[in-house]
Amino acid sequence: MDVVIAGGHGKIAMRLASLLAGQGHTVRSIVRNPDHTDEVSATGARPVVADLESTTAEVLAGQLTGADAVVFAAGAGPGSTAERKESVDRAGAVLLADAAALAAIRRYLLVSSTGVDSEPDPERGAVWVAYIRAKKAAEEAVRGDDRLEATILRPGRLTDDPGTGSVLLAPPPVTRSDVTRDDTAAVLAALLSADHTIGSTLELRAGDVPVAGAVAALQG
Numbered sequence: 744m745d746v747v748i749a750g751g752h753g754k755i756a757m758r759l760a761s762l763l764a765g766q767g768h769t770v771r772s773i774v775r776n777p778d779h780t781d782e783v784s785a786t787g788a789r790p791v792v793a794d795l796e797s798t799t800a801e802v803l804a805g806q807l808t809g810a811d812a813v814v815f816a817a818g819a820g821p822g823s824t825a826e827r828k829e830s831v832d833r834a835g836a837v838l839l840a841d842a843a844a845l846a847a848i849r850r851y852l853l854v855s856s857t858g859v860d861s862e863p864d865p866e867r868g869a870v871w872v873a874y875i876r877a878k879k880a881a882e883e884a885v886r887g888d889d890r891l892e893a894t895i896l897r898p899g900r901l902t903d904d905p906g907t908g909s910v911l912l913a914p915p916p917v918t919r920s921d922v923t924r925d926d927t928a929a930v931l932a933a934l935l936s937a938d939h940t941i942g943s944t945l946e947l948r949a950g951d952v953p954v955a956g957a958v959a960a961l962q963g
């Protein structure tokens with residue numbers, strides 16, 4: 744499979760690229776900072792430089808040519824502004840959808856977040872509210888886009904602990920808890936070839952079902 748990962752220098756993306764390249768897939772990783780290309784190349788992926796906040800769907804489509812699937816693993820990140828939650832977490836995901844459609848790529852995995860089904864707690868601040876709203880709007884855009892065959896993944900709070908290879912993967916609602924980035928990447932890799940999850944929104948947590956079994960067990 745030929746896969747393009749947006750947010751290619753991100754913590755999940757780097758893990759996913761290594762996994763996919765190790766499985767023999769062809770991987771392109773979109774990075775915004777050219778200084779990150781060597782690190783991304785070391786995963787086995789081919790770096791592609793593009794800033795999702797300033798490129799166009801047409802230019803990005805040209806960089807996706809030939810791919811079988813795209814993964815949106817970008818995010819404005821901790822310490823960013825409410826405006827960048829909108830311009831990266833929402834608009835970047837929509838831009839990737841538009842570019843994928845122009846490049847005739849249907850399979851789309853969206854890394855979203857747990858918590859988007861509830862109204863965000865204003866006491867957590869304006870940036871948190873903007874983050875949850877941006878993730879929710881991205882989900883709605885991708886879910887409603889009939890040019891795509893999308894699966895939406897909502898990890899719980901991400902940790903850098905070593906992966907266990909086992910997870911809890913289920914449609915919402917699922918109680919909030921953590922999951923490792925290693926296990927999140929493993930689930931994304933498995934979802935790429937799990938066509939029975941097209942159209943699904945899935946919550947991901949630490950759990951005790953091996954990843955392959957957790958993905959296989961989902962209802963189509």
Ligand SMILES: NC(=O)c1ccc[n+]([C@@H]2O[C@H](COP(=O)([O-])OP(=O)(O)OC[C@H]3O[C@@H](n4cnc5c(N)ncnc54)[C@H](OP(=O)(O)O)[C@@H]3O)[C@@H](O)[C@H]2O)c1
Pocket residue numbers: 749750751752753754755756773774775776793794795796797816817818819820821831832854855856857897898899900901902
């Ligand atoms: N933290 C949590 O507990 C949690 C929980 C659930 C879901 N999530 C979501 O999971 C996703 C991935 O998480 P992660 O930990 O891997 O995030 P991460 O390490 O912050 O990676 C996000 C990547 O997006 C890239 N990016 C930002 N703006 C960009 C732009 N304009 N154009 C291109 N790329 C851009 C960043 O590039 P740079 O490297 O250049 O900054 C970064 O590499 C995010 O969407 C996050 O919201 C997080």
